[in-house]
Amino acid sequence: MTQYQDNWLDRLFIHLFASKIARVLEQDTIPSGYSGFVSLSKAVTLGRTSAQQRELIGVVLRSMMPSFVGAGIRRFFRPNPIVCELNAWFACLLFPWLVGPLEVKAVEIAGKTQKSGVQIKKCRYLEQSGCAAMCINLCKIPTQEFFTQELGIPLTMTPNFADFSCEMVFGKTPLPPEEDEALRHSCLMLTCDSAISASRCPRI
Secondary structure (H helix, E strand, O other), X not given: OOOOOOOHHHHHHHHHHHHHHHHXXXXXXXXXXXXXXXXHHHHHHOOOOHHHHHHHHHHHHHHOOOHHHHHHHHHHOOOOHHHHHHHHXXXXXXXHHHHOOEEEEEEEEOOEEEEEEEEEOXXXXXXXXXXXXXXXXXXXXXXXXXXXXXXXXXXXXXXXXXXOEEEEXXXXXXOOHHHOHHHHOOOOOOOOOOOOOOOOOOOO
């Protein structure tokens, strides 16, 4: 397991995000640290379908930003290359506490190259949770929907379950569920504590 040294700002973001999840779960206790945050997010999966899990995290993400801010972004910031590149830069600046080291990368959108891609070298959340379903239901799908629908900036996330890396591409419309291979992935047999030997994880 990769070791991280969280600074005070990292710990603040972890606590803030955990407190938002605890609120929608109607849970008074907020566990401390990143491991506590992961254990709290696991509570989201208990007794809920994948759709319900995604919806709950969508509520959490929307609660992090006033509605008028999202409306303003949709109205004044069209998803042109500059806006998408700025989002990639901000992602690298704001989310290392959540997913580990990131770096901006060049990607091709509609036949043009732009630096609106983000490479997550080894996702901290996926590594610590060890669960493909949590990656899909609590991160990939809600985050894609938040940027694409709430902010009007298309985002596609492509996790690599072999090495725990992930590619984010701002400006790229997500695939429909029936075409997204990530949603048909099997359990991570070596890391998931409830892994089932099947061709497709039943919790996704």
